Amino acid sequence: MNLIHVSVKSDASKVPGYITFVYNAPTDERKMMVWNKMRNFVANIKSSWLCLRDFNYVIATTEKLGKLPVNVRRVLNFHCILADCELLDLGYQGSKFTRNNRRLGEEHVKERLDRAVANCEFRENFQNALVTIMDPIGSDHHLLFVDCDHR
Template identity: 35%
Template sequence: MCFGDFNFVLNEDEALSGKNGSSSTNYLKDLMFEVHAIDLGYSGGKYTWVKGKWGNAAIKRRLDRGIANISRRLAYPRATITHLGAIGPDHTSIVLNMNPQSCFAHQPFRFEVA
């Protein structure tokens, strides 16, 4: 399992504005293919990197992510990646939670009058 800044997007929908550089070699796709890795997905904002000012005119990408091979994914099936808000000049922080707690709240049992 690995997470961090990979400097590549996997799909065109992970980039907004600017050239997507699809003609160059995508080393992230190659790496994921070689090690049989999958993307862990995410919750939070869609993009983790911005060039220029934050807003509609900025170039945005999802460069930061978590990947895992099948054995790691089976060992930690509930592992999640969360994109936090921007605190730096161009990258947002990401958090890997290996065993998130469920948010289930017990409600008291009640009869319904019919």
């Protein structure tokens, strides 16, 4: 299904109650299956929730450079799923784009498809959280590093 959803507990340190790793499908039909699964998670989440990785959507037209223009309907759909799941983008430090198709000329595309989002409880419990976009290693996607207690 392209999701790994885990409940996290620790006596040693403060951790998010839930973490969901996303690798969203490239087709709209499969994306909708992932979104619906995430909507189902919301009803059972009773603490902080961190959700991250490849959503395969941008949140704004400024998050894509090259080739075809951003599909505004898809941007609005992504905003709706984030609102339905009560998730907020955590922002980032580092490269503006998280995917580079490594092609040249008119075929070159850069996009911010990878991100970390979280619910309000996560934001309250982890006010110093910092998302750093790191250089890619063997992939066309950059790595995300989430430090929940950045100082």
